[in-house]
Amino acid sequence: MTLARDDLAVPPTPVSRWQFDAKALIAAPGLVFMALAFAVPVLMLVGDSFVDSQGLSLAGYRKVLGDPYYIGIIGNSLQLACITTAVCLAVGYPAAWALARIKGVWQVVLFALIFLPLTVSVVVKTFGLTIMMRRDGIINFLLVNLGFIERPMRLVFTEFSLYFGMVNVFLPFMILPLYSVMRMLDPRLMDASASLGAGPLHTFLRVTLPLTMPGVIAGGTLVFSISVAAYVTPGLLVGDRFMTMSQVMAKAYLNIRDFQLGASMAVIMLVISAALILASSYLVRSPGGEKH
Amino acid sequence: MSQHATATPPATETHQEPSYLAVSNVTKRFGAATVLDTLSLSVGRAEFVSLLGPSGCGKTTLLRLIAGLLAPDQGAIEVGGRDLTRVAAHKRNIGVVFQNYALFPHLTVAENIAYGLRAKGVPKAEQARKVENALGLVRMEAFADRAVTALSGGQQQRIAVARAVVVEPSLLLLDEPFSALDRKLRETMQIELRHILRNLGITSIFVTHDQDEALVMSDRIAVMNEGRIEHLGTPSEVYARPKSLYTMEFVGQSSRITGVVKGSSESLVEIDTPFGMIRAPGHFLTGSKVVVGVRPEAIAAGEGPAGEYNTVRGTVAEVIYFGSRTLLHFQTAQEGDRLHVELNRLPDTVEPGSAMTLRWRVDDSRVFPAPTEAAR
Numbered sequence: 001m002t003l004a005r006d007d008l009a010v011p012p013t014p015v016s017r018w019q020f021d022a023k024a025l026i027a028a029p030g031l032v033f034m035a036l037a038f039a040v041p042v043l044m045l046v047g048d049s050f051v052d053s054q055g056l057s058l059a060g061y062r063k064v065l066g067d068p069y070y071i072g073i074i075g076n077s078l079q080l081a082c083i084t085t086a087v088c089l090a091v092g093y094p095a096a097w098a099l100a101r102i103k104g105v106w107q108v109v110l111f112a113l114i115f116l117p118l119t120v121s122v123v124v125k126t127f128g129l130t131i132m133m134r135r136d137g138i139i140n141f142l143l144v145n146l147g148f149i150e151r152p153m154r155l156v157f158t159e160f161s162l163y164f165g166m167v168n169v170f171l172p173f174m175i176l177p178l179y180s181v182m183r184m185l186d187p188r189l190m191d192a193s194a195s196l197g198a199g200p201l202h203t204f205l206r207v208t209l210p211l212t213m214p215g216v217i218a219g220g221t222l223v224f225s226i227s228v229a230a231y232v233t234p235g236l237l238v239g240d241r242f243m244t245m246s247q248v249m250a251k252a253y254l255n256i257r258d259f260q261l262g263a264s265m266a267v268i269m270l271v272i273s274a275a276l277i278l279a280s281s282y283l284v285r286s287p288g289g290e291k292h
Numbered sequence: 293m294s295q296h297a298t299a300t301p302p303a304t305e306t307h308q309e310p311s312y313l314a315v316s317n318v319t320k321r322f323g324a325a326t327v328l329d330t331l332s333l334s335v336g337r338a339e340f341v342s343l344l345g346p347s348g349c350g351k352t353t354l355l356r357l358i359a360g361l362l363a364p365d366q367g368a369i370e371v372g373g374r375d376l377t378r379v380a381a382h383k384r385n386i387g388v389v390f391q392n393y394a395l396f397p398h399l400t401v402a403e404n405i406a407y408g409l410r411a412k413g414v415p416k417a418e419q420a421r422k423v424e425n426a427l428g429l430v431r432m433e434a435f436a437d438r439a440v441t442a443l444s445g446g447q448q449q450r451i452a453v454a455r456a457v458v459v460e461p462s463l464l465l466l467d468e469p470f471s472a473l474d475r476k477l478r479e480t481m482q483i484e485l486r487h488i489l490r491n492l493g494i495t496s497i498f499v500t501h502d503q504d505e506a507l508v509m510s511d512r513i514a515v516m517n518e519g520r521i522e523h524l525g526t527p528s529e530v531y532a533r534p535k536s537l538y539t540m541e542f543v544g545q546s547s548r549i550t551g552v553v554k555g556s557s558e559s560l561v562e563i564d565t566p567f568g569m570i571r572a573p574g575h576f577l578t579g580s581k582v583v584v585g586v587r588p589e590a591i592a593a594g595e596g597p598a599g600e601y602n603t604v605r606g607t608v609a610e611v612i613y614f615g616s617r618t619l620l621h622f623q624t625a626q627e628g629d630r631l632h633v634e635l636n637r638l639p640d641t642v643e644p645g646s647a648m649t650l651r652w653r654v655d656d657s658r659v660f661p662a663p664t665e666a667a668r
Contacts, residue, residue: 191361192394194381196408196459203382206407210398 042270048263060264070248074268077245081228084166088174088223089216091167096178096215100185118172126236129165130156157238165237170227174219181215214284221280225273245269311370312337312495313358313463318367320353327353329519330367335512338493340486342506344543345516351499354516355465358497360384371462382411387461387494391468393452395440401451402427402436408459426454429488446477453485457492464489464496470505482508503543507531515539532587537660540585547591547632549584550662553577561659567604567631572657581662588619588634590656594649601651606631608646618642622650 049060064070099110117125132138133155140152155161189211193203209216231246240247245265252262311334320328327350335341343351356362358369360381368377376384395404405426409419427433430450435443440451449469456464469485470478486509489496500506506513507527515523515530515538523530523539534540541548551565553576563570563582572584595603606622609630620642622631633650642648 186392186394188390188392188394189396191359191381192388192390192396192455193407193411194361195359195384195386195388195465196411196455197382197385198407198411199380199382202411206411207396211396 045263045266048259049267052260057260060260061268063261064264064268070265073243073245073248076242077228077269078272080162080166080230080234080242080244081224083163084170084227084230085174085220085224087163087167088171089220092171092174092178092219093212093216095171096175096182099175099179100182101187114175115172117168122169122232123236125169126165126233129161129168130236133161157241159238159242162234162237162242165233166227166230169230169233170223173222173226177218177222178212178215181212181218185211217280217283221276225276228272229269311335312339312372313497314368314370315354315358316368316370318354318357318364318369320350320357320362320364327519328357328364331520332367333514333521333524335495335497338495340489340496340498340509340511342498342500342510342513343516344500344503344506344513346501346542349516350519351501351516352467355388355467355497355499358463359386359388359465361388385459385462387456387459387464389449389452389456389464389466389469391471393448393469395448395451395455397439397441399440400436401432401438401440401443404440404451405455405458407455412459422458426458429457430454445472446481449473449481453488457488457494461494464494466496466498468499468501470500470502478505485509507543513543515542517542534585534658537583537585537663540658540660545588545632545634546585547588547630549586549631551582551584553580553582560654563659567606570602570604570657571654572602572659573655574659576659576661583660583662585658585660586631586652586656588632591631591633591650591652593633593635594651596651600653600655602654602657603649603651604631605647605649608642608644608648610644611642620648622648 050056050058052059064074095110095114099107099114102110134140135152135154137155139155140149143149144152185208189207190203193207198206229246230244231250234242234244235247245268249262249265249269252258252265313333313335315331315333317330317332318328319326319330331350331354333341333354343354345351353362357364360376360379364377368375370376371384371386376386396407399407402423405423406419409422414422423436424433427436430453432447432450432454435447435451440448443451449472452469466485470481473481482505498506498509507530510527512524512526513530514521515534517538523535525533525535530539530543534543537548540546549565549567549570551563551570553561554564554569555562555578556576559573559575560571561574561576561582563572563584565584570584576582595601608620609623610621612619612621618635620633620635622633631650
């Protein structure tokens with residue numbers, strides 16, 4: 001019965017921080033691939049953003065950060081990402097909780113319902129949504145025939161359809177990190193809280209939420225950083241009425257052939273995502289996240 | 293001879309107010325399995341009662357029902373005259389010390405202890421004073437600002453106890469709190485915890501599968517088997533006068549001798565066994581199959597006065613040396629029947645194969661109906 005003698009645990013051998021560990025070599029194939037497929041293009045992109053036909057210039061950044069039109073587009077993207085993340089969190093948190101607490105066949109069913117849509121292409125899903133939301137689509141058909149509205153209303157190409165579609169696409173990316181944290185959460189902590197006189201709300205705010213915060217931060221970061229760069233869904237569901245940063249980039253490269261503009265926008269987006277990821281990894285480590 | 297538990301506890305002087313906690317006819321099913329079967333239990337104020345049984349006997353389920361973490365299918369649970377059957381766990385004021393302690397990993401030691409006080413809206417200054425008292429109670433004052441994850445098992449255990457008692461619960465439930473500790477620490481903690489709870493005068497229900505733990509700590513023990521209480525009594529009652537063969541064999545060591553009743557006189561029965569005729573107190577019909585149980589320490593070497601003692605001859609099958617005492621196993625013709633004898637001093641030369649005469653008091657033999665084939 002020496003199980004609980006954690007004071008007898010062998011302390012890890014002190015290793016100099018920069019001492020080379022041969023185990024790192026196993027990551028070499030992945031690193032080489034990422035260097036070729038990600039690091040090189042990104043560096044080229046960053047380079048492009050500082051160069052125009054005359055040579056070195058900041059014209060791209062001046063354009064993007066100085067023109068209210070482009071500032072508005074950055075605002076659009078941030079707004080889109082914020083609302084998508086918030087709705088995904090609100091909808092995904094209880095779903096992840098159910099997934100982590102349910103057992104047996106129902107867990108399999110829930111898993112399938114939540115993650116099977118990931119196997120369908122975003123384009124297919126989004127087109128499906130537009131068909132559903134058309135004037136003669138099933139939603140309008142139901143609303144009219146059930147007497148909620150007089151005439152079919154406009155759903156496609158509205159911001160509502162955009163958020164609806166975004167949450168549809170990105171919800172699994174919120175649920176998965178939340179689920180993995182909640183699965184590790186000892187249900188007896190909630191029992192202990194109740195036995196100490198704490199009601200469900202107090203338990204949620206003081207125990208459940210702080211302990212699942214790493215999942216909230218991870219899921220939030222993931223959904224935010226991919227939805228801020230969303231291209232297909234906004235393009236198909238609202239088009240030019242709601243321009244996002246990705247659409248500006250695509251236009252700059254494909255239509256107006258202003259490579260510096262596209263590259264500058266890309267670098268700004270990269271900075272937003274990188275800042276968010278750095279901030280979230282700091283948050284997870286600081287008090288409020290897990291203590292060590 | 294009732295084989296199953298009776299609802300009312302035997303009257304002993306330890307509980308003037310016999311039902312501070314009253315569990316009445318509680319039934320709990322999980323799917324098709326009946327985990328608790330119309331179980332009743334009354335516990336007096338400030339009493340320490342252990343629920344003792346093997347895993348799967350329903351003792352933890354009973355604990356969770358009392359705590360309000362599960363709802364019974366039938367029956368009622370009262371504490372101090374208040375019906376709690378349909379009251380939510382957080383409104384019951386019943387403290388729980390969990391098996392793995394369930395300390396909040398994101399809070400410090402002091403924050404863990406203050407948790408219940410804070411939930412109940414106790415003013416800050418009073419919180420601090422009570423937390424300090426509770427830390428003193430479990431001798432952990434120096435650890436107030438540590439992270440609970442940095443504590444050893446024994447230290448976590450102390451904090452779990454402090455956290456549960458600081459809110460002054462009307463009842464304290466302990467779910468195998470020592471099972472994760474090593475033997476030496478466990479023995480120290482048992483005595484210390486009992487001392488703390490006695491001083492606080494908290495009524496406590498203690499779940500364990502360890503009979504020694506139950507014997508050491510309890511005012512009374514409820515021996516549980518398959519969702520029922522087999523025997524509720526003081527440790528000495530349960531050990532010395534078990535009401536069922538199950539209790540006799542689950543609590544402490546015992547020998548089992550099967551036989552058939554050949555005759556009875558007054559309050560004694562004569563039983564024909566592979567060891568010869570044995571007498572024991574009890575009332576059984578002639579011809580009934582019975583099992584005689586004897587504690588190993590009740591048996592001595594050599595003959596005794598025929599009126600008071602059962603005397604048998606047997607062949608030693610095994611000699612097990614423990615230092616302060618020696619355990620001998622005696623063989624019989626009956627498969628599975630072995631007479632276990634515990635001797636403090638070994639007579640001259642004893643080795644497997646040697647024959648010995650043994651005796652025990654007639655009063656020390658307990659007779660039970662032989663278990664039916666289906667039950668075994």
